Amino acid sequence: MMEHFVLPNSGHVRDAESNKLGMWLFLFTELLLFGGLFIVYLVYRALNPDAFLLASFELSIPMGTINTVVLLTSSMTIAMSITALQKGKKELALYLMMATVAAALIFMVIKFFEWNAKIHHGLFPGMETYSSLPAGESLFFFLYFFMTGLHALHVIIGAIFIAVVIAKVGSDKVTGERISLLENSGLYWHLVDVIWIYLFPLFYLIH
Amino acid sequence: MKENEIQHITSFREHFSTYVSLVILTIMTVAVSVFGADLLSLTVLTAMAIATTKAVVVGYYFMHLKYDPMIYRLLVGIVMLLFVVFMILTIFDYVFR
Known part of the structure; x- marks a missing residue:
């Protein structure tokens, strides 16, 4: 005979604490994913210091700086939207979340122009100029496109996540008392920010 | 019990101060790289130290680890x-x- 048993905390009990813990565990896997790539970068940089230095001059510091500030601003707005919703200011929370999504769009537009310029110079892996580069420099551009590309994918996913939460806050499915989803989208967005905090100096600034 | 604990609400002011300190750290990194290249070369270690400081600030305040x-x-x-x-x-x- 089948025993009927119920797992503890199954059913419709909301548990904000384990929601958050689960999100953090997921963020740890993301950190280790990018962490592995950072180790690859550090090793190849140590093996080809001059080539990496030369290749890094190709990147635009002003664009990278603007994008850093855009992401930091969006991190602040999503953090503030949590404060706003907890204080019962739903409309303000919605505007702050929309500002975060707008910042994600601005980031992607700037990134698009940066990538576009590099692709015009034939620096995308497999293109003509790229293939004629010395091994060290082509490695730099390979890692640049791979790591910023993977990061950009996270920016897009984060923006979609926040857009979903905007709809749920709008329809009062996420409120000051049931804020887990907004908090988790915020945590994800801050992770995206933290990764860029490392990508920016490693690719643009090390001169 | 947990249910009775009052959830900590971070103030707008605290978020804004966090933001300002992060922007200042960003300007510092860029300034060291652009203007002080001869004076103080921005090695991997220096860049990582500033980036880690920023990451800790984001984690501690924005990601709410402090509370x-x-x-x-x-x-x-x-x-x-x-x-x-x-x-x-x-x-x-x-x-x-």
């Missing part, structure tokens, strides 16, 4: 330690091969 239960800070610490161990082992492998 969360100890377990979150502990877990983040363990994961960071794990990553640093991987990194050191890999670098040693390349340097002393």
Whole structure:
């Protein structure tokens, strides 16, 4: 005979604490994913210091700086939207979340122009100029496109996540008392920010 | 009990101060790289030190670790330690091969 048993905390009990813990565990896997790539970068940089230095001059510091500030601003707005919703200011929370999504769009537009310029110079892996580069420099551009590309994918996913939460806050499915989803989208967005905090100096600034 | 605990609400002012300090750290990194290239070369270590400071500020204030239960800070610490161990082992492998 089948025993009927119920797992503890199954059913419709909301548990904000384990929601958050689960999100953090997921963020740890993301950190280790990018962490592995950072180790690859550090090793190849140590093996080809001059080539990496030369290749890094190709990147635009002003664009990278603007994008850093855009992401930091969006991190602040999503953090503030949590404060706003907890204080019962739903409309303000919605505007702050929309500002975060707008910042994600601005980031992607700037990134698009940066990538576009590099692709015009034939620096995308497999293109003509790229293939004629010395091994060290082509490695730099390979890692640049791979790591910023993977990061950009996270920016897009984060923006979609926040857009979903905007709809749920709008329809009062996420409120000051049931804020887990907004908090988790915020945590994800801050992770995206933290990764860029490392990508920016490693690719643009090390001169 | 947990249910009775009042959830900490971070003030707008605190978020804004966090933001300002992060922007100042960004300007510092860029300034060192652009204007002080001869004076103080921005090595991987310097860049990583400033970036890590920024990451800690984001984690502590924006990601709410400061006000969360100890377990979150502990877990983040363990994961960071794990990553640093991987990194050191890999670098040693390349340097002393």
